[in-house]
Amino acid sequence: MKFTNGFWLNREGYDIHHPKSVRDVKVSDNDVTLYAPCKEIEHRGDTLNIPLITIRLSSPEKDTIRVQAYHHKGTSGRKPDFQVEDLSPDVEILNNDKEVVMKSGQLRVKILKEQFEMRFYDGDKELTHSNQKGLAWIKGPQNESYMRSQLNLGVGENLYGLGERFTPFIKNGQVVDTWNKDGGTSSEQSYKNVPFYMSNKGYGVFVNHPENVSFEIGSEAVSKSQFSVRGEELDYYIVNGSSPKQVLSNYTNLTGKPELPPAWSFGLWLTTSFTTDYDEETVTHFVDGMAERDIPLSVFHFDCFWMKEFEWSNFEWDRDSFPDPEGMLRRLKEKGLKICVWINPYISQKSKLFDEAVKHGYLIKRSNGDVWQWDMWQAGMGIVDFTNPDACSWFSGKLKSLLDMGVDSFKTDFGERIPTDVVYFDESDPERMHNYYAYTYNQVVFNLLKEQRGTNEAVLFARSSTAGGQKFPVHWGGDCDATYDSMAESLRGGLSLTMSGFGYWSHDIGGFENTATADLFKRWTAFGLMSSHSRLHGRASYRVPWHYDEESVEVTRHFARLKNRLMPYLYNASIENHSSGVPVMRPMILEFPEDYSCHVLDRQYMLGDSILVAPIFNEQGLASYYLPKGRWTHLLSGKVVSGGKWKEEQYDYMSLPLYVREGSILALGSISDFPDYEYEKNIRFYAYEFMNGKKSKATVSNKNGEVAGSLSFQKTDNKIRVKSDMNGNDYSLVLYNIGSVSSVSSGNWRITEEGVEIEPNPSDNEFQIVL
Structure with a gap:
C-alpha cells in the first residue's frame, strides 16, 4: 500500500509519524524495549500530546532477531497467530548513551538513539537498515491506523519469495498483497501467500502477520523494501544465515519443517x-x-x-x-x-451433511447468527469452521x-x-x-x-x-x-x-x-x-x-x-x-549464490543438490540455459561440458538439459517400475568428474527414511580411495571421465560405454582405485 505522493509529499489524508529518537530503554536478559517519541523532545512540554512508538527486540533462535513495534499496545492479542517457535537463545545486549546493540549468533542490530535508525549486520557486513523514516505509524483519512517498515535495498540487491507467485521471479518493482485468492497462474494473485522474502545479500524477512501484508518491493520508494499492515502493531523477523540454504533452514526452524512424504x-x-x-x-x-x-x-x-x-x-x-x-x-x-x-x-445446501453441520454449529456464521452462504462454486454452500x-x-x-x-x-x-x-x-x-x-x-x-x-x-x-x-x-x-x-x-x-x-x-x-x-x-x-x-x-x-x-x-x-x-x-x-528445510526442487541461486548469473535464472532449477534441469519452452525444441562454473555431465547422454557460460542446443522429446555437477556421487536404483522399493539393494553409484583433493559422499536411505548405507570418495593424484558402508548389500559404481584404470583392489572392473564399471566385494568397507 502506498502512503506517499512522490518523494516529498504524503498522499492526501495520510499522516505519517516516525520515531525521532530513543528516549528510554529497558533491558532484560533476553530482550530490550525502546521508547521512541515521534517528535523532537527539547523540553518536558514536548512529551505531551504526541504518539510514542514502543519497540521490543528479541531473538527466538540464533541468527534471528524479532522486531515488534507498537503504537497502541492494548489493541494487540487478535488471533489466530502463526505458530512460531521461540527457543530463546543467549543474546548479547549493549546499551550506552549513543546506541543499543543486540547480537544473536552472527546477526547484530544496532539502534542509534539520537536520530532513530536501525541497522542489521552479519558480523561486520551490513545487511540492511531502516532509517529514521523507515518505521512509522500512519493515520489514514478515515482515522484508520497502519504500521509500516522500510528496509533498505542495496545496489544489486534482489528479493525473492512471498509465496507461490507467477509474476517475475525477482520481486523488485512489484506490489504484493499477501491475500489468498483463486486467480489461476496468469495473474498477480496467489493461492499460497507467504509473508517471507529472501535477499541475495544473505538474509530473509518474515512478517509475522496472518492477515494481508502489503509489500512495496522497490516500488513506492525505489531503494526500499516496504511492508505495512492495518492496525496498531507490526511484528517481523530478520533471519540471517551463512548461506541462502541456511537462511531457509533458520526460517523453517521458526515456522516448521516439512514432513517426509511417503x-x-x-x-x-x-x-x-x-x-x-x-x-x-x-x-x-x-x-x-x-x-x-x-x-x-x-x-x-x-x-x-x-x-x-x-x-x-x-x-x-x-x-x-x-x-x-x-x-x-x-x-x-x-x-x-x-x-x-x-x-x-x-x-453445499443440497449435501446431506448441510443440515447436520448447521444443527451443530460447524459452519462459519454471519454476525447475526445465520450461516454464511453463497452460490459461487456450489449452490448455497457453507464453509466448515475449523476453529471449532x-x-x-x-x-x-x-x-x-x-x-x-x-x-x-x-x-x-x-x-x-x-x-x-x-x-x-x-x-x-x-x-x-x-x-x-x-x-x-x-x-x-x-x-x-x-x-x-x-x-x-x-x-x-x-x-x-x-x-x-x-x-x-x-x-x-x-x-x-x-x-x-x-x-x-x-x-x-x-x-x-x-x-x-x-x-x-x-x-x-x-x-x-x-x-x-x-x-x-x-x-x-x-x-x-x-x-x-x-x-x-x-x-x-x-x-x-x-x-x-x-x-x-x-x-x-x-x-x-x-x-x-x-x-x-x-x-x-x-x-x-x-x-x-532446504527444498528438493530449488532455484539456482539457492545452490550457487556466489555465481551472479544464477541470481536471475527462473527457467531452470536444481533437483536436489546435484542435478540441473532446464525445461524446454518452445516448439522448436531449442534449449537456452546456463551452466555454472565447473564440469557438467549430461545425465542421459554422458556428454561432458564446461560451465560458466550459456548454452543453446536442440533437443528431441526424449531429452532435455539434465546435467550432473562435478564431484557428485549419484545413487540410482535398480527398479524403474515403481518408486517405493528397497533402495539399498543392487544400487548403482555414478561418480562424476572428481578433481584432486575432492571429497564426496552419497547416503542411501530406505523407503522408511532410515539411513541404510553410504559410499564416500576421495581422489588424490592418480588414486581414488573409496569407503563403503553398504552393510553387505551388493552394489556397483561407474566412474565417468576418470581416465584409464590400472587396478582396483576389490572385486571386478571393466570399461563400458558409460565409463569404468566396478563391482566391489560387498564385504570390503574400503578399497582403492589406481588410475
Whole structure:
C-alpha cells in the first residue's frame, strides 16, 4: 500500500509519524524495549500530546532477531497467530548513551538513539537498515491506523519469495498483497501467500502477520523494501544465515519443517480430470492402458465428480457412476496403486451433511447468527469452521470413512475464497483467518492421515497455503493454461514457493485449462517428471498420453521410469528437506549464490543438490540455459561440458538439459517400475568428474527414511580411495571421465560405454582405485 505522493509529499489524508529518537530503554536478559517519541523532545512540554512508538527486540533462535513495534499496545492479542517457535537463545545486549546493540549468533542490530535508525549486520557486513523514516505509524483519512517498515535495498540487491507467485521471479518493482485468492497462474494473485522474502545479500524477512501484508518491493520508494499492515502493531523477523540454504533452514526452524512424504508419492499420479465423464470402466481402461504401454503409475486420483453434482462435499461416492466403490478401490489397489480423492471444505445446501453441520454449529456464521452462504462454486454452500474442535472432529470422521474404504490421500482443493464478514467459533479475527484458514484446513486433513496411516505415510495434494503450511506436503500450482507461457509462469510460481520454505511442488502436466498440443504435452511431461511430484491432470479432456500421440507414450514411459530409478537420490533429498528445510526442487541461486548469473535464472532449477534441469519452452525444441562454473555431465547422454557460460542446443522429446555437477556421487536404483522399493539393494553409484583433493559422499536411505548405507570418495593424484558402508548389500559404481584404470583392489572392473564399471566385494568397507 502506498502512503506517499512522490518523494516529498504524503498522499492526501495520510499522516505519517516516525520515531525521532530513543528516549528510554529497558533491558532484560533476553530482550530490550525502546521508547521512541515521534517528535523532537527539547523540553518536558514536548512529551505531551504526541504518539510514542514502543519497540521490543528479541531473538527466538540464533541468527534471528524479532522486531515488534507498537503504537497502541492494548489493541494487540487478535488471533489466530502463526505458530512460531521461540527457543530463546543467549543474546548479547549493549546499551550506552549513543546506541543499543543486540547480537544473536552472527546477526547484530544496532539502534542509534539520537536520530532513530536501525541497522542489521552479519558480523561486520551490513545487511540492511531502516532509517529514521523507515518505521512509522500512519493515520489514514478515515482515522484508520497502519504500521509500516522500510528496509533498505542495496545496489544489486534482489528479493525473492512471498509465496507461490507467477509474476517475475525477482520481486523488485512489484506490489504484493499477501491475500489468498483463486486467480489461476496468469495473474498477480496467489493461492499460497507467504509473508517471507529472501535477499541475495544473505538474509530473509518474515512478517509475522496472518492477515494481508502489503509489500512495496522497490516500488513506492525505489531503494526500499516496504511492508505495512492495518492496525496498531507490526511484528517481523530478520533471519540471517551463512548461506541462502541456511537462511531457509533458520526460517523453517521458526515456522516448521516439512514432513517426509511417503516414497510412493514421488511416482506418477493420473487423474480422471475435472469435468470429464467417467465411471469404473473408464478408470480401469486408463489404468490398464498405462500398464499395457509399460508406463509406471503410482497413484490414481478421482477428481470432483466422484461425488454427485450439487452435493459437494458429502464425501459419498456417486453410486450411479460407481455402484461398488469398495470393490473398485480394492481392484485398483490390487494393481499396485494408491488412491487419492478430491475434497474441499465447502458444504453445499443440497449435501446431506448441510443440515447436520448447521444443527451443530460447524459452519462459519454471519454476525447475526445465520450461516454464511453463497452460490459461487456450489449452490448455497457453507464453509466448515475449523476453529471449532468439534467441527474438526466431525470433518475428520467423514474422511476417516473413506480411509477405511481404501483411500490413501486427499487432494485438498480450494480454501482461498474465505469471507471476512463472518464470526468464528473461537472469535478469531476474520481478516487474520482469511489466509490462515488454508493452514487449519490442511492441518486437519494431514493430521488425520498421519494418525491413520502412520509417520511418513501422510501426503496431501494441496492448493492453498500460507506460512507454516510447508509442514503438510505436497502442494501444486493450481489452474494453469495449456501454453508454453503458462508452463513458464508455473515454474516461476514453484521457484518462488520453494524460496518461501516449501520443500515440494507439483503442477498439472500439459496445463489444466484447454488441451495441450502433442508437442507441448511432451515437453511439459519431461518437466513434470523431473519435478518433485508429478501429476497428469486437466479440465475437460482426459490426460492419458495416447490421446496426444504415440510418441507421447514413449516420452511418458521414458521419464517416469527415469524418475523411479532416481528415487534413492530424490528420497535422500527429501530426508534432507525434512531435517534442514532446504527444498528438493530449488532455484539456482539457492545452490550457487556466489555465481551472479544464477541470481536471475527462473527457467531452470536444481533437483536436489546435484542435478540441473532446464525445461524446454518452445516448439522448436531449442534449449537456452546456463551452466555454472565447473564440469557438467549430461545425465542421459554422458556428454561432458564446461560451465560458466550459456548454452543453446536442440533437443528431441526424449531429452532435455539434465546435467550432473562435478564431484557428485549419484545413487540410482535398480527398479524403474515403481518408486517405493528397497533402495539399498543392487544400487548403482555414478561418480562424476572428481578433481584432486575432492571429497564426496552419497547416503542411501530406505523407503522408511532410515539411513541404510553410504559410499564416500576421495581422489588424490592418480588414486581414488573409496569407503563403503553398504552393510553387505551388493552394489556397483561407474566412474565417468576418470581416465584409464590400472587396478582396483576389490572385486571386478571393466570399461563400458558409460565409463569404468566396478563391482566391489560387498564385504570390503574400503578399497582403492589406481588410475
